Amino acid sequence: MPASSLIIILAMVGYAVYRQSQRHEVVGSSRFKLAIIYGIVGIAIGGYHVPVNGLAWLFLGISIALSVVVGLARGRYTRIWNEGGRVYAQGTALTIGLFLGMVVVKFGLGTIAYFAGINDSGGIGEVLLMIAVMIAFQAELVWRRAEPLGARESSTDAVGAAR
Template identity: 45%
Template sequence: MSTTTAISTIAIVALIGYSLYRQTRTSRLTRGGRYKMALIYGIIGVCLGVNISHDPAALGLTAISLAASAGVGALRAQRTRLWRDEDGRVFTRGTRTTIGLFLALIAFKVALGTFAYFVHVPYEANVGEVMVMLALMLAVQATIVWRRVEALGWASSSAPSDPVRVGAAK
């Protein structure tokens, strides 16, 4: 294993660990902060570099990977817990299902890379590309979660209300 590969592997494992930790924490949802994590992951990914092969098969696998990221983001958004406190502040928290979907997406991307290797397609996702894919998932998730909040009438309200849980998953 080369030094670059070892560093990339350590970086990916650390970022996955951090993502899992963040998903288990309760977070306050605000209009201005909803895309913060997606932006952080996206900027880091672009700074680390995104190298996409121009081979048609590799482009197809990249499109499949992007679609999987967006699809998992949409599924995770539907399973994210939402509630409002007595001051009208909206909070979110991931569930076992959202964590499972996140891990399934990572496993799918590893399987996609393994498939590409065995069929000799020049598709190799580096850390930058993984970060951009995660940014897409988080951006889709943030958009749909915010739409759920708006549909409940919580987006602009700061009036006190009873805590209500919606979309709770086990």
Template identity: 60%
Template structure:
């Protein structure tokens, strides 16, 4: 990867971390927005090549499973609550969910380095990393949405918030 790829990943990681630290209303229709941003940028800038050989496929499979597991865990650990004053449902990342996010990035970089140093693959790039993050963020968003829906979260921004508790 060249320097621009690293800067793109760094900018998107910083954006995601800042966004996770801010409370935001959970709205069903917009839950995949961040995942779509990551996937779109990953597809546009490229850098995803199918692996060759069993070790390359193993590394890709492990990366996908790791992204999925981290996304599911982050979805369960994200703080979700209903505001009794206005009935809206809110979510906010925690120190643990942010650490898991950063850990996933570092694990992906470590896997890429191991693959490169062992001649398993030398073509992993920014697009691949961003698609892995998109998978993680998308699964997290779905888990958070399911938890928030049980609390009365709005399906769309046009729907009124659930009535506040008396």
């Protein structure tokens, strides 16, 4: 992995941890923004190739399943509350740990696939795409939990407006 790719992933992981530790308003229309950013960066820097054999497809399936499960767990355990007519969310030590654990496991799966000769073409782009999947599932679950508390669909909606 080139040093530039390592710097990009470290910066993006650091940014994600920072964002999770900060309180932010839950707004429906922008819930996928971070997932889209990770997906675009993952595609832009490359490193993703279509699996070439059955075991490589299995590893990809495990990666996607891991992203979905961790995203749902993080969505379930993200702290959500209503304050002053706005709904806020904030990650916890558990959700941050799940995120970091998933990144470590994803790198581990890629390393195993490489040394076992299953797939030698994975890269940083693939890791970022898996993070995007995780963030998308988390964002949707957080939104579904926040909506009954009065979360706004759009940042232009009035605070406390009746539905």
